[in-house]
Amino acid sequence: MGLLGLLGRRPHERAGFALYTAAVSASRQPGFFGGLGVPDTLDGRFDLVSLHVALLIRRLRRDADPAGPKLAQAVFDAMFADMDVNLREMGVGDLVVGKRVKRMWEAFHGRAAAYESALDAADAAALAAALARNIWRGEAPPPGAAERLAGLAIALDRTLSAQDVAALRRGQVRFPEQLAA
Template sequence: MKSLMRLFRSEPNIAEPLYAEVVAKARSPHWYVAGRVPDTMEGRFSVLATLLALTDLRLETGGDEARKASVGLAEAFVHDMDSQLRQDGVGDPVMGKRVGSLVGALGGRLGAWRKATGGEESWEAVAGRSLYRENIPSDESLAHSVDELKRYWHALQGRSDEALIGGVLP
């Protein structure tokens, strides 16, 4: 009976506090005011996916618990997107396709930010695609967003795995 109970009990996601903090960072008004990212569902998704990609890249360089949290961060994202889409009235027949598309968008950003953080592509070019889909409102807004993303990235580098997993973000 105990083994049957374990089958239906889910382990808590260690990345939930981290995911909640990344969501809070993505809601910061400066992205939409000074950065002029469109304050729409798509614009908010772009900021969230961008911050998640940078956070995940940092987790990939950490120890075993950080890499485990990387998986948990992706799971929290999928769960959140599923919930959001259901609230918006998306039904089961198309849910998998819609969530898969959002996960693909996150994966694309991960690859792009890997290039930017590795020096293979400019932060400006990647931010232009990641946040604005190349419809950059002004040089000033792009500069603001790039500065904030660099600040976030460098601060992530200074966080211990334990602090990061616990949701202590810059």
Template sequence: MAILDRLFRRGDDRAALNPLYSAVVRAGRAPHWYVEGRVADTIDGRFDMLATILSVVLVRMEASDALRAPSVRLTELFIDDMDGQLREIGIGDVVVGKHVGKLLGALGGRIGAMREGMAPGGDLPAALVRNLYRGVAPGADALAHVEARLRALAAGLAATSDTALLAGALEAA
């Protein structure tokens, strides 16, 4: 089977998305999310923040026909990263796929929540409480901080060219 895979597989074009994925990860690790934004500084909290940033980026990529295929590759990088992270914390081969499936489902939910929350008339704070804070509101100042930073990120991404985005331009994060 590996021979057939090698014969029919196109080149791995995910490498071109490494700068963007690295920028998403750096943005998700920024201390302000965990200090001013009071996102839980735990494995789950860091996943939630990474998935939220990635969701905002993927929503931006949806707006460009030229970025549809790269958005799939970016999601594949996320899946590969999560697979590796789960294995690193001791999740075994037998169940790692199930865990990755759950994480991918969570990402899909966040993409929908960010798309709706950032839309005109959308309730981004409610979406954040549900998806980033797991149903427990962090306090008005923390929520306002995260909302403002995510809206600034989305606005910055909207003004960023496709080429610059693929190169990892996420200045507002």
């Protein structure tokens, strides 16, 4: 990387990418697809990544440390830069990539708002309904799966809230393995 590349890098970019990568890894645990019956499709994977990233961004935005919201933006930027790259690797043409990324961005924001609203209201049933609507896309989820996923998301929200912002600034986050169960 040249000197200009170093000068153009935003302060939280590296940590944002590391946090985003950890969220993607956590969303890929096999238990989501096997145990909970989340569709193992591009849409299903996008929805699980969106859930994990939305909860991570929620945690960062709520931090009293001014670095929190900046890190949240860096995670968001990393996610959509990755979506752009993935679409291009799948052969989506340059003229269409921007439109698809915009639709993904809008979908992410809608999901994040629905999840945050339910979490703020401590309404597990509303969270389960939002997850069922988004993750199973109109299909009936396996019995109890949306409720179990809502419980796991609530537990993840608590786990993320307890994590130190200094570690998050270094790109270090812990996602519980039991989320895949």
